[in-house]
Amino acid sequence: NAGVTQTPKFRILKIGQSMTLQCTQDMNHNYMYWYRQDPGMGLKLIYYSVGAGITDKGEVPNGYNVSRSTTEDFPLRLELAAPSQTSVYFCASWLGNEQFFGPGTRLTVL
């Protein structure tokens, strides 16, 4: 199993551009999550999903959108990127007592 994979690893965006961060898991987990982590801080929940076709907002959803058309994929869409969205983005899935994290995407908005 590859676990949770994320692409791209790094990205630089200009203000106002849009992009999609990809997340895929091959463990057949129903629960999936998107977090952002600002320097020296903990993780903040952006959106989560309890299964295909079901998504809900987390703590900091403004400026983001998600979809969950399959169990495996949970892409995060940034519309009209702003400098405040400069962060490291982690995707995760959940099974049992553990969240499994992807390697992260480092995004810079200039």
Add this chain to the structure above:
Amino acid sequence: QKEVEQNSGPLSVPEGAIASLNCTYSDRGSQSFFWYRQYSGKSPELIMFIYSNGDKEDGRFTAQLNKASQYVSLLIRDSQPSDSATYLCAVNSGAQKLVFGQGTRLTINP
């Protein structure tokens, strides 16, 4: 707003000593608690979870939970340089959504 508080450190401990990491949480109804370790530039990895009051031991790590005081701690015995990392406390806020503290940066000095 459910909150999780940690001392951001840095916490410096000599090799072989006990490192003690502390965390408080605001939601008295929280049921499950997690400690993650995060190396610089990497994704968080689960060290331990705890549900019941008291101590839970796993190798050199002991998690302690006191629900009356809303307090969780992590003890690392016989600290090694490889334990140098940021330690994140997280609380399950429902639907397997985790609320993270800001993390404590731990340095083990040889």
